[in-house]
Every structure is written in C-alpha cells, then in structure tokens.
Amino acid sequence: MKITNARIIVCSPGRNFVTLKIETDEGLTGIGDATLNGRELSVAAYLTEHVIPCLIGRDPHQIEDIWQYLYKGAYWRRGPVTMTAIAAVDTALWDIKAKAAGLPLYQLLGGKSRTGVMVYGHANGSDIEHTVDEVLRYADMGYKAIRAQSGVPGLEKVYGVGKGSLFYEPADADLPSEHDWSTEKYLRHTPKLFERIREKLGEEHHLLHDVHHRLTPIEAGRLGKSLEPYNLFWMEDATPAENQESFRLIRQHTTTPLAVGEIFNSIWDCKELIENQLIDYIRATVVHAGGITHLRRIADLASLYQVRTGCHGATDLSPVCMGAALHFDLSVPNFGVQEYMRHTDETDAVFPHAYTFDKGMMYPGDVPGHGVEIDEALAAKYPYKRAYLPVNRQQHDGTLWSW
Ligand SMILES: O=C(O)C(=O)C[C@H](O)[C@H](O)CO
Ligand SMILES: [Mg+2]
Structure with a gap:
C-alpha cells in the first residue's frame, strides 16, 4: 500500500478543529486529530508545508518508521506543534492499518x-x-x-x-x-x-x-x-x-x-x-x-x-x-x-x-479503524474562527499568572 495524498480540514462547528486525512492507492483512508487549542493554524501549516510532502509514496503500514522519521528527521525535537502534527499522522496511520485488517483498533x-x-x-x-x-x-x-x-x-x-x-x-x-x-x-x-x-x-x-x-x-x-x-x-x-x-x-x-x-x-x-x-x-x-x-x-x-x-x-x-x-x-x-x-x-x-x-x-x-469519520461537506459549512484561551492576573496587583 502507498500514501497517495494527505490534506488538512479545518472547521469550526462551535469550536475549531484541525483534522488530517490520509489517502492510499488501495482506497483506504485514515484520519487523525491535529487540534491545538488557540494555535490551530500553526499545526495545519506545519503539516501542510513540512510533513505531508514527506508522506507521499510511503507505505502507511510502517507506522513506527514514519514516527521516527518525522521525530528524528526534523532535527528540531518535541514541542506541542511538532508533536501534535506527528500525532495526527500516527492516528491516521493506525486508523488505516486497522481498517486494512478489518479490525477495531483496540484489537x-x-x-x-x-x-x-x-x-x-x-x-x-x-x-x-x-x-x-x-x-x-x-x-x-x-x-x-x-x-x-x-x-x-x-x-x-x-x-x-x-x-x-x-x-x-x-x-x-x-x-x-x-x-x-x-x-x-x-x-x-x-x-x-x-x-x-x-x-x-x-x-x-x-x-x-x-x-x-x-x-x-x-x-x-x-x-x-x-x-x-x-x-x-x-x-x-x-x-x-x-x-x-x-x-x-x-x-x-x-x-x-x-x-x-x-x-x-x-x-x-x-x-x-x-x-x-x-x-x-x-x-x-x-x-x-x-x-x-x-x-x-x-x-x-x-x-x-x-x-x-x-x-x-x-x-x-x-x-x-x-x-x-x-x-x-x-x-x-x-x-x-x-x-x-x-x-x-x-x-x-x-x-x-x-x-x-x-x-x-x-x-x-x-x-474497523478507530471508528470516527469526518463529514467534509458539513465541515465546510463551519469556517475557522480565531478563538483564544483566557489569561489570568493576580487580583491584587495585576501580575500575570498561570491560567
Ligand atoms: O480538561 C481539562 O482538564 C482542562 O484543563 C481543559 C483545558 O483547559 C483545555 O483543554 C485547554 O485547551
Ligand atoms: Mg486540566
């Protein structure tokens, strides 16, 4: 099996979500969540610009190797944006593997x-x-x-x-x-x-x-x-x-x-x-x-x-x-x-x-798979809307605190 295409779907049905969809030459697809609250578009761009081009042509069954490739291959390690992007790929690949096996992922x-x-x-x-x-x-x-x-x-x-x-x-x-x-x-x-x-x-x-x-x-x-x-x-x-x-x-x-x-x-x-x-x-x-x-x-x-x-x-x-x-x-x-x-x-x-x-x-x-799909036509009706988490300040003097 080969990965032929992958793309990002950003939607906001009440709140923002970023979803990665991976497609294969055998017609199987898998999806992974890539949502990082308040920083959604940075993960979307990381995936689109830097990860998806590296996925095309790879065997989606090689989950561990692709994980290592994305983690070590970037040289710059860890961090919420990188790890959320890797998570989205990993989740979509497990979804594909389980669908290919005809089994729910937990098996x-x-x-x-x-x-x-x-x-x-x-x-x-x-x-x-x-x-x-x-x-x-x-x-x-x-x-x-x-x-x-x-x-x-x-x-x-x-x-x-x-x-x-x-x-x-x-x-x-x-x-x-x-x-x-x-x-x-x-x-x-x-x-x-x-x-x-x-x-x-x-x-x-x-x-x-x-x-x-x-x-x-x-x-x-x-x-x-x-x-x-x-x-x-x-x-x-x-x-x-x-x-x-x-x-x-x-x-x-x-x-x-x-x-x-x-x-x-x-x-x-x-x-x-x-x-x-x-x-x-x-x-x-x-x-x-x-x-x-x-x-x-x-x-x-x-x-x-x-x-x-x-x-x-x-x-x-x-x-x-x-x-x-x-x-x-x-x-x-x-x-x-x-x-x-x-x-x-x-x-x-x-x-x-x-x-x-x-x-x-x-x-x-x-x-078979993780059991979650995305209705893309419906998702398209809810465009991205910027939304941030609050910040916290000390009541007595306004010092910025952890929220
Ligand atoms: O669910 C929790 O325990 C939280 O603390 C929720 C977080 O504030 C929320 O996921 C931030 O995006
Ligand atoms: Mg909490």
Whole structure:
C-alpha cells in the first residue's frame, strides 16, 4: 500500500478543529486529530508545508518508521506543534492499518484489557450549592467519576465554570479575555466545596478536581492536605510542571493522589515525575503527545511505577482524538480513567463516530479503524474562527499568572 495524498480540514462547528486525512492507492483512508487549542493554524501549516510532502509514496503500514522519521528527521525535537502534527499522522496511520485488517483498533493494540472505559464528567457551578446540584445531576446521568469546579466568592470568573450546563468552552474570544485570581480566596473556598459535595453525594462516587496550574508547590501541598477527608480520586495540575522535581514538595505534604500532563507532549516531560513516583496519574493524550505510538511508550514507562493513565479529553480534543483514546484506554493495562467532556451536537454531526456512553462507561465500538469519520461537506459549512484561551492576573496587583 502507498500514501497517495494527505490534506488538512479545518472547521469550526462551535469550536475549531484541525483534522488530517490520509489517502492510499488501495482506497483506504485514515484520519487523525491535529487540534491545538488557540494555535490551530500553526499545526495545519506545519503539516501542510513540512510533513505531508514527506508522506507521499510511503507505505502507511510502517507506522513506527514514519514516527521516527518525522521525530528524528526534523532535527528540531518535541514541542506541542511538532508533536501534535506527528500525532495526527500516527492516528491516521493506525486508523488505516486497522481498517486494512478489518479490525477495531483496540484489537491491534493487544485486545481488550477491560469491559469498558470509565470516564469522568464535568460538574461546574457558580457557587457551592449550584456545583453540588450539578454533581448530583451527573450522578443521575450515570457517571461514576465526577470532576467538580466552582465559582469562588470574590472572583468574577474561574477556570472550569462556564455558562452552559453540559458544554464548557474556555476559548471564548478573538483575543484572550482576562480573568483575575486570588490564591487565598480559592484555598479558603475549595475544601468547603468538597465537604458539602460528600455530605450530599455520599462516598460511592469518585471525585476529581483541577487546580489548573495555579498554586505553588507548598500551596498545593496545603490544598491536598485539606482535601484528604473527602477522598479525591485526584487533584490535577496542582502546580506548573516544567520543574518536575517540584512535585516532591507536594508529595511530602499530602496523600491526595496527583494527576498531571494534559499539556505534556513527550515522555521526557514526565520521565522524572514517573520514575520518582511523584504522580499517580499521567494525563498525556493521543493528540498532543505524539499519537498512539508515543502514548503507549509513556504508558509502559508509567506501568513500571504503578502510575495509571487518565487521558485528557476536553472539548478542544476532537471526536477523532476521543475515538482513538478509547481504543487505547480499552487495551492499556494500567488504565485509570478517561476524561469525557461532551461535544456539541454540531460537532458530533461533523464527526460521525462509533463510540457510545452508557452508565458512566464508554465503548469505542467495533467498526474497523478507530471508528470516527469526518463529514467534509458539513465541515465546510463551519469556517475557522480565531478563538483564544483566557489569561489570568493576580487580583491584587495585576501580575500575570498561570491560567
Ligand atoms: O480538561 C481539562 O482538564 C482542562 O484543563 C481543559 C483545558 O483547559 C483545555 O483543554 C485547554 O485547551
Ligand atoms: Mg486540566
């Protein structure tokens, strides 16, 4: 088999998505997600200008060799743009290989390691009582694991708290909108939120929380310790992770499990975190961490240290990434949980898919490939619209902070 053509489809059915489609001389096609929120066109250009010309004429079955060729061959290694572009190629090639074999992708990854994929949903509220109601609503929908984020008194906008009830969309403006931040207000509020949730919900469900890189390590230790009575499944992105060693300080102060890695793009970003057992869950995902091929390598390293996977699955990752992630989740031995932030009906219509949700679990389906397609005619009706993530500033003096 030979790759005869590859092209990029950029569309915005409610939000921007970049999709790579690879075509072959045998009529089989494969697609991969290439969406990098707020920087979409840089990946589209990287693929069109620098990657696609290198793919034409190659055998799509040689997934590992093509991965190495794109990674080592560029000379310039890693980084979100490069690794998202490689991920898109890798995902499309796995899709083609599985279609050629007539098998769902998880069969090529070793088959099922479990009956289904536990996912967590997002309960967001403007205050504690509103968040509690949302958590209970998610429990009623069947979710076994629920992430809770709440507005903080005295802060106008807080990460994770959107306007809609099922669809949270932070990339909300043509230029970055500005939020304000107060660590003390947040640290006072968050333990009260989880105390109230456990009071109303009981102990059966898993609860998760995303700090979104806003605390210093010692502040994160303080928060983790104060949340211990509420038995969280994880506390996510407690502090920025460029300095992997900084998680040691958090670990010294709390037994609340730690998750990190949605912005990681290679095994090198999490090597020390994993080898030193400074985290419990690794959140790297298909689209931003070099595709199925590289994510399996990360998961294998993690498995040596009993670190489990918890792939990122926000709405800015397209259904193509979601489909591929579910095949990975179903097969990987050290699976933990999969994030599932629902897409809008418009997005689902552009990306028809085989995956399903039932009682808090997801199933990738059994059609050959990863089970997600793109309706190009429909996609063409939704042109790209620039949209950026917000920035955060300290409330008391305007210092730029992590968002
Ligand atoms: O889903 C999460 O845990 C997030 O933190 C979502 C991110 O803010 C979002 O994917 C940024 O593009
Ligand atoms: Mg997150």
